[in-house]
Amino acid sequence: MTPSRRTTLQWMIAAAAMPLARWASPASAAEGANAPPFDTVADWPGAPPPLVATKGYGRDPTLMEPKVVWPLTLTRAQRATVDLLGDMILPADDVSPGAGQLGVGAFIDEWISAPYPTQQGDRATILGGLDWLDRQSIAQHGKDFAALGAPIRGLLLDALCVAVPSGKLEMPVKFMDRLRHLFVLGFYTLPEGKKDMGHVGDQPTEGPYPGPSVEARTHLAALLAELKLGERTS
């Protein structure tokens, strides 16, 4: 099966499997700000304790009643930090709520608690990153990440968005990449996230598929003209 025939589902599979390399050039790269804006970088913590053995949903789950069968494992404090990060990474605006507000933190918990190899790899990265954020905050400011003021927290996240992380920042940046990706996946697959993207679809449409709207065709025609590809739209 088979791949190609991409559907929404397969988009997400691809997104979830996507390596974290090859990011688009972020603004921070242009500023050449690859050195961290602080003197001390905390050590990356050791591996988190192994997940208590648990089972996945198996090869034949009841698809009409989908459910998460493994226990969630974030502590209350970890979950609170994740929610806080969710509202920073995907904050509330006039289009949609923040990811923390929307409960996407529960999805992060579900993900890192799942007994599958990809998710277990992410678990080490995410739990390590949460721990590192506190270590870094304490080293710099003498208190946990959650206790910092918003501007200071923001500076810390900025430091984790550098284009070419080096030395002790490699793992923290990997953590931020992975967390950001999981928030994007968790948020934009929710009805509120789809609405945020202006997604139209997921509704049965009887009769022949109508194809692109007039606006969509007009946009395409302009693009074809710009690319000197003529105005073929059918």
Add this chain to the structure above:
Amino acid sequence: MSLDPASAPADVIIVGSGAAGGIAAYSLTKAGLRCLMLEAGRDYDPQQEVNMLAPESDAPLRGSATPDKPFGYFDATVDGGWEVDGEPYTSTKGSGFRWWRPRMLGGRTNHWGRHVPRWGAYDFKPFSRDGLGVDWPIGYDDVAPFYDRVEKMIGVNGGPIGLENHPDSPADCLMPPPAPRVPELLLKATAESMGIPVRAAHTAVLTRDMPDAVAPRSACFNATPCTRGCTIGAMFQTTTSFLPMAKATGRLTVVTDAMVSRVLTNQAGRATGVEYVDRKTGVRHQVSARAVVLAGGTGETTRLLLNSGEAGRGLANSSGELGRNLTDSTGASFSAFIPGLADRPRYNEDGIGGQHVYIPFWLYEKQKRGELDFARGYHFEVWGRFGVPSANVLPRAWGADLKKAVRSASGATIGLSLRGEMIPNKDTYCEIDPGVRDRFGIPVLRFAFRFSRQEVNQVAHGRRIAHALFERMNGRILDDPSLPPEKIMAAGGEIIHELGTARMGADARTSVVDSYGRAWDVDNLVLMDGAIFASGAHKNPTLTILALALRASERLAARFKSGAFA
């Protein structure tokens, strides 16, 4: 061991309930024959079990792929996949073949690509064209009438292609194709400006209702991923078409969880029936019939034959070809972020599942002139539409910038999946592993797999074309062009087009079956799945499996009528 008291006497035992087994059951029961179908997987009813409309956010991990469900949580394949508990397979050192096995009624037709191109004249006579591999004992003209009928039976939408080696269907065979979407229209304009054709794909999804007294099927309502299966029957799967139709004749008995372990034969060298293991209880049963049809899938059919007959040699293997000539399609995926598609106006881009257009192979003339460094062809399947942008098109940003980037990037990636022909080679085959058995005590398959320079060069060519297309669209290419082609090719078996391990031929010395799938060595044993293919093609195989199985079934029924099995 015991005789199964539940089984009524059958004319034909059919092993497998997928494309080949399904059409065989339909054709043979309509011809008046009593059939016993044995399916290794569990019973399955799409009407009851397919969750068509639930959002992905209802699924664990948002429906992401896991080892339990390799194509995502809601994918129709249940109880099977690359791995099946207690049913291992092995690979020779250094080769990594992956063997997909659905364990469910309807087999792979419950989840499949539904891309159903016709094969053309070159595809059946490849040796005559380039001196590689072997010719089939039949040509396009032998298969064409069956293509016509199968397209109408399963319901295919599409349009004319009008290209060399891409035969068109007669006027009444196809339903109208769906309108192309914006990324597909951009691809079409781009490709055509470069002399590369783009055509409506042929897809086994109904775009018009298909009435039937027993198994009526409805036109696609353009909303849900076909890979979940289809409760309205819009996409072809045997569980909503051939199987209920065959059952309605009163002449089909289906036994699920029946893992067939070997074909039974008598002193005269005829098949007398099969032995199977009840997967739930482990109890062995023997059932008999006047003819046996094997349609369990390329690997399973060949495994069965290798485990039957003479120890170490197998059944129907006087040619020694059983297990040889294994191929899979080549596969590679390319994608690009197209800035011109960013922030484009939203509309309903769902359509029927999968691509509405594709790029058929167009370089036969050039190839004939010796201007390509590979034999045979490939095509591109097209993807990309509104959805969650993948990580590699988003900036390393957080906050308002990230939200803005996601909105902008949704629907701005175009992907091309290459599917190409693999030529059989002596290093690619399957055989019985002498040391490993499954949980039923049945010896398992061991695979050896290797692509040749032909396939590697073909994929390298396809990548150059895909990247040239993306560049013409001012796209930012997302896959790494510096990787050697060997590193970007899907592993053997991953495209799930394995074919050819019991190939047909004109000659009993060099092939396993004749052109009707009849084993040269066993007169009443007929193979109907991908195992009998004499070669692959770049074109997806299911339509051809169906056409050949229909042809073989009608031949078998005619032989019954003429008293061959009295």
